[in-house]
Amino acid sequence: MIGLGTVVLAIFVVGQWGLLAAFFLATAGGVLFLGAGDELPRFSIRNFGLFVFYWLFLLLGIGVGVD
Structure with a gap:
C-alpha cells in the first residue's frame, strides 16, 4: 500500500486533478x-x-482535504 504521506506529497507535487487522473x-x-x-x-x-x-469517497476526501 502507498503511505498516506506519499499520497499527500503527490497531491501537492502533481496537483489534485493530475493525481485523480493517475489514480483513475x-x-x-x-x-x-x-x-x-x-x-x-x-x-x-x-x-x-x-x-x-x-x-465518491476519494473525491469527497480529497476535496475536503484540499479545500
Missing part, C-alpha cells in the same frame, strides 16, 4: 473489468458499484 487510470482497468479466462475482460456490475463507491 491505475484502477479503472482492474476494478471495472474482470478477466474471463481466454476471453476479453468482461464488465462487472458489482465491480462498477465498488468503483463508484470508492471514487
Whole structure:
C-alpha cells in the first residue's frame, strides 16, 4: 500500500486533478473489468458499484482535504 504521506506529497507535487487522473487510470482497468479466462475482460456490475463507491469517497476526501 502507498503511505498516506506519499499520497499527500503527490497531491501537492502533481496537483489534485493530475493525481485523480493517475489514480483513475491505475484502477479503472482492474476494478471495472474482470478477466474471463481466454476471453476479453468482461464488465462487472458489482465491480462498477465498488468503483463508484470508492471514487465518491476519494473525491469527497480529497476535496475536503484540499479545500
